[in-house]
Amino acid sequence: MDIGEQILQLQNDLDEVKLLLEKVTRKRIQDILASEQKKIEAEISKKQQQQQKLLKEKEEMEKTLHSSVSKGYTVKINNYGWDQSDKFVKIYITLNGVHKIPAENVEVTFADRSFMVLIKDLDGKNHQMTVNNLLNSVDSQESYRKVKTDMVLVMCKKKTSKKWEFLTQVEKQAKEKQKPSLDADADADADPSEGLMNVLKKIYAEGDDEMKRTINKAWAESRDKQSKGEEMEF
Numbered sequence: 001m002d003i004g005e006q007i008l009q010l011q012n013d014l015d016e017v018k019l020l021l022e023k024v025t026r027k028r029i030q031d032i033l034a035s036e037q038k039k040i041e042a043e044i045s046k047k048q049q050q051q052q053k054l055l056k057e058k059e060e061m062e063k064t065l066h067s068s069v070s071k072g073y074t075v076k077i078n079n080y081g082w083d084q085s086d087k088f089v090k091i092y093i094t095l096n097g098v099h100k101i102p103a104e105n106v107e108v109t110f111a112d113r114s115f116m117v118l119i120k121d122l123d124g125k126n127h128q129m130t131v132n133n134l135l136n137s138v139d140s141q142e143s144y145r146k147v148k149t150d151m152v153l154v155m156c157k158k159k160t161s162k163k164w165e166f167l168t169q170v171e172k173q174a175k176e177k178q179k180p181s182l183d184a185d186a187d188a189d190a191d192p193s194e195g196l197m198n199v200l201k202k203i204y205a206e207g208d209d210e211m212k213r214t215i216n217k218a219w220a221e222s223r224d225k226q227s228k229g230e231e232m233e234f
Helices: 003-023 027-068 169-177 194-206 209-231
Strands: 073-076 081-084 088-094 106-111 114-122 125-131 138-148 151-158
Touching (some): 003 027, 003 209, 027 114, 106 151
Antiparallel strands (some): 081 088, 106 114, 138 151
């Protein structure tokens, strides 16, 4: 689930909490929901800041690409390999003759969770590769590239020595979708709606008949509202 989807899920949770707050009258339940509302609002703000940072990094990389590309057309680099040491994640890009072109024609731009490779004027073409959403953060100041015979080696300096199971978050999420997870410990990639659902389930289980009717009605109205919103999308 990318950041945009997480923000949407959190906003839906916030709408439900606000709807419930309008209907409940018991002080204890109001306090629980008000506390949950603050948590969700803080999480939305945090995710929005992350989203803005990623967008800014992407825009900067695109500006670098447009300003750096020489004449000739650009092809996308799809084939690469990678491994790691305690300090670096290493990406191997094989390009015949890359060691014969001027060193300044091989550019690599690093950001916190991404990098962009641009090789200019190799066999009359530019070769470009952008990797976003790296699994973990890298130190952009300590990262660098090496040009070897028929190869470009991208050295991403880890901020921690932790082992990377995947190169990107997308690869991790794709792998996790292939098998159901029964891990009770929530991590950074957990469904942002899960915490709210647990709170609401607890309130429902402990509530009287009137409270259960109120929650059921609020849920139904919220789902109906979301359904109508989805039908209006094109």
